[in-house]
């Protein structure tokens with residue numbers, strides 16, 4: 385029986401992951417945790433945890449005899465640029481605390497499987513942008529991307545040196561409607577739906593032709609859980625796997641929205657996030673994920689748009 389701790393459970397990915405894991409393992413076996421005292425998503429078991437507090441992590445892991453941890457607490461690319469030191473501390477020390485927890489519990493005969501998200505932000509301006517290979521130049525230019533690349537190296541180090549069973553995906557931009565994203569560069573592809581459903585013209589902070597790798601939340605959750613369920617001896621990568629969903633740019637996305645919602649219009653007002661997006665890949669080669677654990681995306685742009693338009697609950701502008 386698994387006992388699963390999800391840190392960052394109130395966030396965009398965490399909230400949906402908690403539901404998916406609870407459906408699979410039983411609500412009693414999933415402990416949602418976040419820094420805020422209030423659980424936004426009604427998880428049956430909820431703990432207030434600051435991932436920077438190693439003693440608290442150890443106490444909760446022992447209390448529930450945790451066997452798996454998803455460490456999702458982080459500052460993303462755009463907010464990270466507003467507070468680089470805070471982003472570095474949270475992203476790096478948060479991961480290190482979890483890896484250390486897994487090392488210490490593993491040495492005590494209580495193995496802890498770890499999931500930690502990397503990102504397309506770990507790539508940079510000199511990375512080949514088309515069909516970006518699994519192994520290639522990585523020269524991230526944001527503090528978030530630098531923390532992701534360093535984090536990938538730490539994951540592999542802890543696996544090689546201590547046998548920590550850590551697994552990771554380089555998430556593309558994740559699109560979802562259940563809970564808002566927090567401070568990413570790919571967030572335009574969610575905000576655009578809210579504007580469209582409010583009947584507003586959308587002022588896009590990226591340029592029209594800025595193609596980025598994206599993934600719809602159901603595919604992202606499926607990828608994450610499949611990787612965590614895969615037999616350890618099938619995994620050839622302990623840094624982080626490239627995983628592709630689909631790729632599109634703001635103009636292409638707006639066109640499909642307009643086909644479904646005639647009259648919708650977009651205009652372009654690029655800001656500092658344009659430079660971040662321009663340094664990231666446009667599409668990913670995820671052959672290794674497909675070979676190792678059978679990854680296969682299911683959602684195309686048409687499906688994503690119709691599903692988002694059906695489900696987004698409009699937020700204030």
Ligand code: AKB
Nearest residue numbers: 460461503568569570
């Ligand atoms: C961001 O835009 O910062 C994130 C990411 C691609 O990791 N969505």
